[in-house]
Amino acid sequence: MKKLIEIKDLTKSFDDVQVLSNINLYIRENEFITLLGPSGCGKTTLLRLIGGFEFPDSGLITFEGKDLKSLPPHDRKINTVFQKYALFPHLNVFHNIAFGLKIKKLPKQDIDDAVKNVLKLVKLEGFEDRNIKTLSGGQQQRVAIARAVVNKPRLLLLDEPLAALDLKLRQDMQYELKEMQRALGITFIFVTHDQEEALTMSDTVVVMRDGEILQIGTPEDIYNEPKNRFVASFIGESNIVAGVMIKDYLVNFEGFQFTCVDKGFDPNQDVDVVIRPEDIELVPAKGEIDGVVTDMIFKGVHYEIIVDVKGKEYVIHSINPQKIGAKVSITFEPEAIHVMEKNAKFT
Amino acid sequence: MDQDVSKHNGFIRFIQNTMNSVLSGGKQYITRFKTGSIGTKMSHLVMGSGNIYHKQFAKGLIFLGLQVLFLSIFIFNPEINNTPIGFKALGNFITLGTEEGTLFGALADNSMLMLLFGVVTFGLIMVFIITYLTNIKSAYASDLLVRSGAKPTTFKDDVTALFDSRFHVLLLTPTIIGVLTFTILPTLFMIFIAFTDFDREVRPGLNLFKWVGFENFTAIFTGTGEIAERFFPVLGWTLIWAFFATFTCYIAGILLALVINKRTVKFKKLWRTVFILTIALPQFISLLAMQQILSEHGPVNAALLNIGLIDEPFAFLSQAKTATTARISVLTINLWIGVPYTMLMTSGILMNVPKDTYEAAQIDGASKRQAFFNITAPYIIFITTPYLITSFIGNITSFNIIFLLTGGEPNVPGNIAGKTDLLVTWLYRLTIEEGDVNIGSVIAIFTFIITASATLISYRRSKAYKEEDTFQ
Ligand SMILES: Nc1ncnc2c1ncn2[C@@H]1O[C@H](COP(=O)(O)OP(=O)(O)OP(=O)(O)O)[C@@H](O)[C@H]1O
Ligand SMILES: [Mg+2]
Numbered sequence: 001m002k003k004l005i006e007i008k009d010l011t012k013s014f015d016d017v018q019v020l021s022n023i024n025l026y027i028r029e030n031e032f033i034t035l036l037g038p039s040g041c042g043k044t045t046l047l048r049l050i051g052g053f054e055f056p057d058s059g060l061i062t063f064e065g066k067d068l069k070s071l072p073p074h075d076r077k078i079n080t081v082f083q084k085y086a087l088f089p090h091l092n093v094f095h096n097i098a099f100g101l102k103i104k105k106l107p108k109q110d111i112d113d114a115v116k117n118v119l120k121l122v123k124l125e126g127f128e129d130r131n132i133k134t135l136s137g138g139q140q141q142r143v144a145i146a147r148a149v150v151n152k153p154r155l156l157l158l159d160e161p162l163a164a165l166d167l168k169l170r171q172d173m174q175y176e177l178k179e180m181q182r183a184l185g186i187t188f189i190f191v192t193h194d195q196e197e198a199l200t201m202s203d204t205v206v207v208m209r210d211g212e213i214l215q216i217g218t219p220e221d222i223y224n225e226p227k228n229r230f231v232a233s234f235i236g237e238s239n240i241v242a243g244v245m246i247k248d249y250l251v252n253f254e255g256f257q258f259t260c261v262d263k264g265f266d267p268n269q270d271v272d273v274v275i276r277p278e279d280i281e282l283v284p285a286k287g288e289i290d291g292v293v294t295d296m297i298f299k300g301v302h303y304e305i306i307v308d309v310k311g312k313e314y315v316i317h318s319i320n321p322q323k324i325g326a327k328v329s330i331t332f333e334p335e336a337i338h339v340m341e342k343n344a345k346f347t
Numbered sequence: 348m349d350q351d352v353s354k355h356n357g358f359i360r361f362i363q364n365t366m367n368s369v370l371s372g373g374k375q376y377i378t379r380f381k382t383g384s385i386g387t388k389m390s391h392l393v394m395g396s397g398n399i400y401h402k403q404f405a406k407g408l409i410f411l412g413l414q415v416l417f418l419s420i421f422i423f424n425p426e427i428n429n430t431p432i433g434f435k436a437l438g439n440f441i442t443l444g445t446e447e448g449t450l451f452g453a454l455a456d457n458s459m460l461m462l463l464f465g466v467v468t469f470g471l472i473m474v475f476i477i478t479y480l481t482n483i484k485s486a487y488a489s490d491l492l493v494r495s496g497a498k499p500t501t502f503k504d505d506v507t508a509l510f511d512s513r514f515h516v517l518l519l520t521p522t523i524i525g526v527l528t529f530t531i532l533p534t535l536f537m538i539f540i541a542f543t544d545f546d547r548e549v550r551p552g553l554n555l556f557k558w559v560g561f562e563n564f565t566a567i568f569t570g571t572g573e574i575a576e577r578f579f580p581v582l583g584w585t586l587i588w589a590f591f592a593t594f595t596c597y598i599a600g601i602l603l604a605l606v607i608n609k610r611t612v613k614f615k616k617l618w619r620t621v622f623i624l625t626i627a628l629p630q631f632i633s634l635l636a637m638q639q640i641l642s643e644h645g646p647v648n649a650a651l652l653n654i655g656l657i658d659e660p661f662a663f664l665s666q667a668k669t670a671t672t673a674r675i676s677v678l679t680i681n682l683w684i685g686v687p688y689t690m691l692m693t694s695g696i697l698m699n700v701p702k703d704t705y706e707a708a709q710i711d712g713a714s715k716r717q718a719f720f721n722i723t724a725p726y727i728i729f730i731t732t733p734y735l736i737t738s739f740i741g742n743i744t745s746f747n748i749i750f751l752l753t754g755g756e757p758n759v760p761g762n763i764a765g766k767t768d769l770l771v772t773w774l775y776r777l778t779i780e781e782g783d784v785n786i787g788s789v790i791a792i793f794t795f796i797i798t799a800s801a802t803l804i805s806y807r808r809s810k811a812y813k814e815e816d817t818f819q
Pocket of ligand 2: 043044045159
């Protein structure tokens with residue numbers, strides 16, 4: 001697929017505080033890309049730079065190869081869905097959506113048709129005359145999306161658009177947004193700090209922290225092959241242990257050697273080892289990584305079991321319940337072991 | 348549409364609720380009489396007997412005492428200033444006195460006191476009815492306690508409860524009594540006066556006034572007589588004044604706020620402080636100062652004379668040659684005094700217009716101008732409508748400004764309503780200076796209806812805004 005947006009060596013600071021440093025990223029056409037990271041890591045700032053509401057200190061943003069620097073927001077073929085919707089409270093649904101089209105002085109018939117079409121898309125047919133303040137949060141959200149897509153942008157920026165919705169509605173909207181993106185064939189850049197949301201919706205996830213990109217990849221990559229401790233713990237629950245990579249395909253942790261599928265480290269390099277809770281199987285104590293079951297919670301599909309191994313707690317997801325106080329051993333397949341470089345900065 | 352329905356529902360529900368409570372109250376009265384003990388039955392006739400029957404002597408005696416007190420007032424009709432309160436007061440309220448005074452010192456019936464005491468007596472009757480029902484309720488409550496095997500509460504219990512679980516009753520009672528005597532009673536009195544011929548000819552105690560029905564109202568609102576001729580110009584000017592006073596301040600305040608909020612303006616804090624200082628100054632001082640400054644020998648005239656713009660002092664206010672001059676003067680001074688308020692208020696609103704909204708408009712390609720006229724302006728108007736209404740009401744009744752600046756003048760010979768008189772200042776002059784109390788009352792009622800309905804409207808609107816907060 002063609003690259004739509006390319007960001008090169010982008011930096012941005014506010015009042016001497018570096019908010020984004022050295023951002024490199026490209027976004028392909030029709031991609032659903034998610035910026036994921038903890039609060040304050042610079043996601044909104046990156047979106048605003050792309051949208052044209054802020055200007056980079058250095059670096060480049062290109063749109064289909066052309067520098068965006070001198071283009072004002074409305075000439076960018078980029079539209080934004082704001083976190084708090086930013087609807088015009090004194091206009092009804094129709095006029096909110098038609099605002100941009102009217103400014104462009106489109107013929108009335110075209111405006112009517114366009115509004116009708118997007119309302120259908122966001123499943124708000126017949127809501128034209130409704131007053132904004134009589135709409136529910138979810139409906140306002142849909143109007144905001146309709147207003148953004150009615151201008152036929154090539155790229156839609158969504159800044160935590162679902163954060164204000166309750167869980168059930170949010171899940172429905174996740175699904176619908178994804179549908180909409182497919183139907184419209186528009187590229188979406190979606191901001192969230194909810195890792196589950198990022199994993200379920202995206203083609204590509206960009207994990208950020210402190211103004212830097214830590215990892216870019218498909219949801220599977222990010223989940224299965226986190227690059228460091230931070231990504232591993234930010235994306236879902238995991239057990240992270242310090243270890244030593246003895247040689248290719250052999251790692252030592254918790255005092256035992258295990259075969260694994262990782263290679264390419266220096267001999268005896270210090271590493272972090274990740275094992276996902278669902279990859280661990282518990283067996284009666286057999287003298288390897290032994291521990292005691294200290295807690296168990298029923299989570300619907302599985303049990304979440306906590307096992308204490310010499311003072312370190314392991315989290316295990318299993319469909320088989322255990323007795324609290326039972327002596328068990330932790331076992332896993334070589335494929336379940338994921339070895340990451342140890343990085344002092346990301347602990 | 349939805350709102351209309353709910354408004355109606357609200358009203359109908361109110362009527363239904365009232366009817367229901369009256370009905371259930373009546374039913375309760377009957378049940379209590381039928382199923383109550385002999386003491387409770389007696390209480391329906393002699394207050395306190397139910398309590399005494401249950402050995403609650405103190406309480407019972409208080410009720411009994413109240414009944415004796417009320418009945419004796421009602422039967423013996425004590426007199427204040429030769430005017431009785433009690434049963435006779437009800438008759439007097441209807442006639443407003445029959446005894447004409449004579450030129451040789453014999454006093455007439457005091458119609459004003461008769462009217463007042465009539466209202467007071469009605470109040471006393473209401474209070475008595477409430478006490479009477481309380482007495483039955485109290486007796487019945489004791490019945491129920493005894494029936495369930497408990498002891499009736501002692502007087503000490505009751506007093507303790509008054510300071511504890513029923514503390515609100517103790518606190519609210521003086522408040523309610525205060526409101527009744529100092530707000531409801533005078534208001535009722537004033538409303539009744541509007542239906543009499545209590546005008547400048549009447550000296551209460553020397554001659555009588557009487558009920559005249561809606562005569563005063565028709566004289567003012569439909570008549571072509573003298574009073575109507577004065578009323579409509581004053582009403583017209585009041586509305587014009589309220590409209591311009593509100594909107595000049597409002598628009599100037601917004602413009603000023605826009606200017607001060609502009610990024611290029613330096614010393615923003617200093618400017619704001621200057622305006623806040625003008626607010627801190629008591630209004631009547633600024634008004635009196637303005638009146639002095641613009642007076643015949645004031646600095647403005649002196650300066651204008653000096654530079655030779657005018658040959659003789661120019662009358663801006665009460666001595667102004669034309670009504671228009673005086674009116675423009677008061678509106679301008681009002682603008683000068685009122686603009687800091689609006690400026691500060693809109694300044695806050697402008698800072699709070701969500702930045703997202705501008706940006707959303709910007710993405711849609713709106714220019715700065717379009718963004719202002721399509722977003723900022725409607726937003727400000729939308730948010731400030733309740734303020735506009737309150738300020739309009741405030742201006743309808745803005746007594747200070749007119750009274751201190753012009754006193755309602757310039758006057759037209761033979762007409763007490765001056766050219767800058769508002770309804771309220773005219774009302775003041777009519778009653779205090781002229782003694783046309785009845786006409787004054789009609790105007791007060793009329794002003795109250797205007798302001799009350801406007802207040803209600805703004806209250807309803809402001810509630811709508813609270814709901815709207817959710818998406819800002
Ligand atoms: N206009 C500004 N002036 C100064 N500092 C700013 C400005 N905008 C953002 N920042 C700072 O930049 C950093 C990144 O902010 P940003 O809003 O991009 O974070 P975010 O990742 O979107 O966080 P959240 O998930 O909480 O929305 C924060 O430390 C913030 O305080
Ligand atoms: Mg943000």
